[in-house]
Amino acid sequence: MSSVIEIQGISKTFDRFSMKDVHFEVNKGYITGLIGPNGAGKSTLIKMMMDMVRPDNGSIRLFGSSPAAEPLIKERVGYVSDENFYYEHLTISRMKSIVRPFYKHWDDAAFRRYLDLFELSPKAKIKNLSKGMKMKFSLAVALSHHADLLIMDEPTAGLDPVFRRELLELLSEQILDENKSILFSTHITNDLDRIADYIVFLNRGEVVFSESKDEVFERYVMVKGGRELLDKDIRKFFVGVREGAHGFEALSKDRGEAKRAFKDVALLETPTLEDIMYFTAKGGKSA
Numbered sequence: 001m002s003s004v005i006e007i008q009g010i011s012k013t014f015d016r017f018s019m020k021d022v023h024f025e026v027n028k029g030y031i032t033g034l035i036g037p038n039g040a041g042k043s044t045l046i047k048m049m050m051d052m053v054r055p056d057n058g059s060i061r062l063f064g065s066s067p068a069a070e071p072l073i074k075e076r077v078g079y080v081s082d083e084n085f086y087y088e089h090l091t092i093s094r095m096k097s098i099v100r101p102f103y104k105h106w107d108d109a110a111f112r113r114y115l116d117l118f119e120l121s122p123k124a125k126i127k128n129l130s131k132g133m134k135m136k137f138s139l140a141v142a143l144s145h146h147a148d149l150l151i152m153d154e155p156t157a158g159l160d161p162v163f164r165r166e167l168l169e170l171l172s173e174q175i176l177d178e179n180k181s182i183l184f185s186t187h188i189t190n191d192l193d194r195i196a197d198y199i200v201f202l203n204r205g206e207v208v209f210s211e212s213k214d215e216v217f218e219r220y221v222m223v224k225g226g227r228e229l230l231d232k233d234i235r236k237f238f239v240g241v242r243e244g245a246h247g248f249e250a251l252s253k254d255r256g257e258a259k260r261a262f263k264d265v266a267l268l269e270t271p272t273l274e275d276i277m278y279f280t281a282k283g284g285k286s287a
């Protein structure tokens with residue numbers, strides 16, 4: 001399988017945050033979700049891919065090239081930032097004329113189609129757009145230059161549930177063309193339960209796992225049972241435990257072992273990505 005993004009040994013230190021030895025790859029033809037709690041380092045990593053932040057160590061390759069050494073490689077990327085980079089006083093149409101020359105394969109007809117689909121008027125001023133409409137405008141730009149790779153930072157943030165679902169469908173359609181690939185970050189993990197093929201989970205600047213969604217769901221398991229089952233050793237077995245008045249629920253990353261230990265005494269369920277993120281972020285501590 002070929003990869004369109006290769007991240008190797010990335011580290012970066014800010015005053016109160018550090019990213020340590022981050023490795024992962026994004027496979028061609030698939031949707032990869034980058035998940036992690038607030039402050040995990042998702043935006044920082046994505047900005048490194050776009051050469052907007054430089055790592056202290058390690059290497060980043062897009063289509064085999066370093067975006068820092070070969071900036072033109074970024075033409076093949078449709079980038080959606082979590083910040084608004086556009087000039088507030090301009091109309092959509094005027095702003096489009098400014099960004100258009102940056103892309104060799106700009107497609108005006110596609111852009112008009114996306115504006116229609118997203119119900120955006122070309123005459124609207126950027127400053128008068130709602131947060132969700134600004135996101136739609138960014139998406140329209142990212143989708144209108146025949147990019148081989150979409151890199152999107154929290155694209156579903158600020159979108160209503162109806163459009164969010166439509167966008168996810170649109171993204172799934174994009175990768176029907178096996179030459180296209182998508183990386184998107186989110187902490188709305190439900191989005192990924194539905195459409196992602198691979199998941200990279202970042203927590204406190206470190207990769208917890210980077211694997212196919214199916215593998216993740218085969219490995220992790222939620223155990224629900226009575227509190228009398230919990231003792232110190234059993235707690236250690238879990239990634240995280242939440243106790244309530246009537247029982248506990250806990251996440252294990254070893255389904256086989258959990259089955260052997262709890263099959264007859266507790267309920268075993270497949271977790272959601274949100275469960276996995278929640279319990280891992282809480283660490284071994286009881287919540």
Ligand SMILES: Nc1ncnc2c1ncn2[C@@H]1O[C@H](COP(=O)(O)OP(=O)(O)OP(=O)(O)O)[C@@H](O)[C@H]1O
Pocket residue numbers: 014015016017036037038039040041042043044045187
């Ligand atoms: N330029 C900077 N200077 C100092 N600290 C920074 C800088 N950029 C990011 N950070 C810190 O790095 C950490 C990771 O931030 P980042 O924006 O990458 O997280 P994130 O996973 O995208 O979070 P969110 O989901 O909240 O957007 C945060 O603690 C943030 O304060």
